[in-house]
Amino acid sequence: GAGVSQTPSNKVTEKGKYVELRCDPISGHTALYWYRQSLGQGPEFLIYFQGTGAADDSGLPNDRFFAVRPEGSVSTLKIQRTERGDSAVYLCASSPTSGGFGVNTQYFGPGTRLTVL
Amino acid sequence: DAKTTQPPSMDCAEGRAANLPCNHSTISGNEYVYWYRQIHSQGPQYIIHGLKNNETNEMASLIITEDRKSSTLILPHATLRDTAVYYCIVRVVNFGNEKLTFGTGTRLTIIP
Numbered sequence: 001g002a003g004v005s006q007t008p009s010n011k012v013t014e015k016g017k018y019v020e021l022r023c024d025p026i027s028g029h030t031a032l033y034w035y036r037q038s039l040g041q042g043p044e045f046l047i048y049f050q051g052t053g054a055a056d057d058s059g060l061p062n063d064r065f066f067a068v069r070p071e072g073s074v075s076t077l078k079i080q081r082t083e084r085g086d087s088a089v090y091l092c093a094s095s096p097t098s099g100g101f102g103v104n105t106q107y108f109g110p111g112t113r114l115t116v117l
Numbered sequence: 118d119a120k121t122t123q124p125p126s127m128d129c130a131e132g133r134a135a136n137l138p139c140n141h142s143t144i145s146g147n148e149y150v151y152w153y154r155q156i157h158s159q160g161p162q163y164i165i166h167g168l169k170n171n172e173t174n175e176m177a178s179l180i181i182t183e184d185r186k187s188s189t190l191i192l193p194h195a196t197l198r199d200t201a202v203y204y205c206i207v208r209v210v211n212f213g214n215e216k217l218t219f220g221t222g223t224r225l226t227i228i229p
Contacts, residue, residue: 033215033216035217035219040221041221042202042204043217043219044219048215055215056215091160093160095215105163105166106161106217107163108162110158110160111159
């Protein structure tokens, strides 16, 4: 079946602009995660959704970053007034369940490479 | 979640077993050991996880020491497609603690 898909695969924008990044999780997965990865570093957690609600948004760096998942499936990560430091690969992952013991395997998409000029 | 320590890079000859170590000396009793890998320009891929016992699946084996302070991921017959960054992650698995905390991992290069 289809995996996690993310669009666009690449996004180039100018400093100060607004961008939206989209994630389509695996069908039926209730949990959805956003991470971002800077060059040479491991992915860094941003936010986690269980269904439509954000269960943990502790990784969002500031209030310019916001994410939604209105119908419990597709999610959009929104970045306002982009800065050059926001340049990174933004990864989305989904999971068939939340919690439990050792069952929370996250399946990642290919990422969106965001470049802020 | 407990901190992990991995060597920054390793080489392995094609066809040989690749053994990737991970130290997690501060691991708690309810924390699992997870391994993911990331092939260039792709998202991370789940490999295996375990709590106490050794685990094996179609991709790899996970050996956890008796005191649980370290573990080794074993790729039994490495191929060129196994070249990737491998991340060892230790985390509590319970409702409300779902994030993965990645370090910088081990860059494994398979040599032809």
